[in-house]
Amino acid sequence: MGKIAENIRMIEAEKAAAAERTGRDPSEILLCAVTKTHPPEMINEAIEAGITDIGENKVQEILDKFDKVQKVRWHMIGHLQTNKVKYIIDKVCMIHSVESFRLAREIDRRAALHDLVMDILIEVNTAGDEAKYGVAPEETEALIVRILEECPHIRIRGLMTIAPYVEDPEEVRPYFRKTRELYNRLSLINDPHLDFRYLSMGMSNDRVVAVEEGSTLIRVGSAIFGARNY
Numbered sequence: 489m490g491k492i493a494e495n496i497r498m499i500e501a502e503k504a505a506a507a508e509r510t511g512r513d514p515s516e517i518l519l520c521a522v523t524k525t526h527p528p529e530m531i532n533e534a535i536e537a538g539i540t541d542i543g544e545n546k547v548q549e550i551l552d553k554f555d556k557v558q559k560v561r562w563h564m565i566g567h568l569q570t571n572k573v574k575y576i577i578d579k580v581c582m583i584h585s586v587e588s589f590r591l592a593r594e595i596d597r598r599a600a601l602h603d604l605v606m607d608i609l610i611e612v613n614t615a616g617d618e619a620k621y622g623v624a625p626e627e628t629e630a631l632i633v634r635i636l637e638e639c640p641h642i643r644i645r646g647l648m649t650i651a652p653y654v655e656d657p658e659e660v661r662p663y664f665r666k667t668r669e670l671y672n673r674l675s676l677i678n679d680p681h682l683d684f685r686y687l688s689m690g691m692s693n694d695r696v697v698a699v700e701e702g703s704t705l706i707r708v709g710s711a712i713f714g715a716r717n718y
């Protein structure tokens with residue numbers, strides 16, 4: 489077995505163990521392989537090892553790789569500029585990084601032109617980290633309500649958060665817990681265009697803690713593909 493397949497197998501096993509420790513079904517938790525900076529050959533290797541969902545944080549990388557990679561679900565996980573929505577609207581299955589009404593409105597407009605409904609997550613800046621994107625926890629509900637009122641070509645599937653990078657992932661457990669509590673509360677909003685299924689949290693370093701705190705989608709790059717060379 490190649491290194492990539494081996495890493496995926498190990499991550500799946502750890503994910504399952506963390507889920508079971510907290511009484512959850514491991515199959516509820518999706519492993520999204522983050523392939524930024526990595527070439528199509530490596531992505532195809534991951535797909536052959538069972539990966540069904542891949543994440544990229546730059547529009548240009550999605551466009552460069554889209555036709556060179558086997559059929560797979562693409563996730564836009566990085567900051568998205570409004571003027572670039574048009575390039576990926578018919579390529580990705582979900583946009584994880586919606587943090588403003590302006591961006592949501594453009595996604596809605598472009599989705600309407602393609603006669604589709606786009607799945608999105610609201611990116612929440614739970615740690616209040618000024619260097620990070622995302623909406624403040626206390627502003628999340630108002631943003632969701634406005635999107636539901638004005639954007640019929642959007643379906644809100646949940647929340648995404650990026651924890652601050654720390655050596656010891658135990659330190660970010662409180663942020664994951666807080667995001668989970670917000671997710672549970674907002675999931676009760678009753679609207680046909682709100683269908684919570686994804687709590688996107690956990691990266692290579694903090695994925696086990698994230699699963700223990702209720703993540704249903706982990707975004708893992710370097711633990712699968714190795715360190716990135718920028």
Ligand SMILES: *Cc1c(COP(=O)(O)O)cnc(C)c1O
Nearest residue numbers: 522545565691692707708709710
């Ligand atoms: C790069 C990236 C990841 C994966 O990071 P690793 O530490 O390599 O697992 C996850 N989420 C987002 C938004 C990213 O940009």
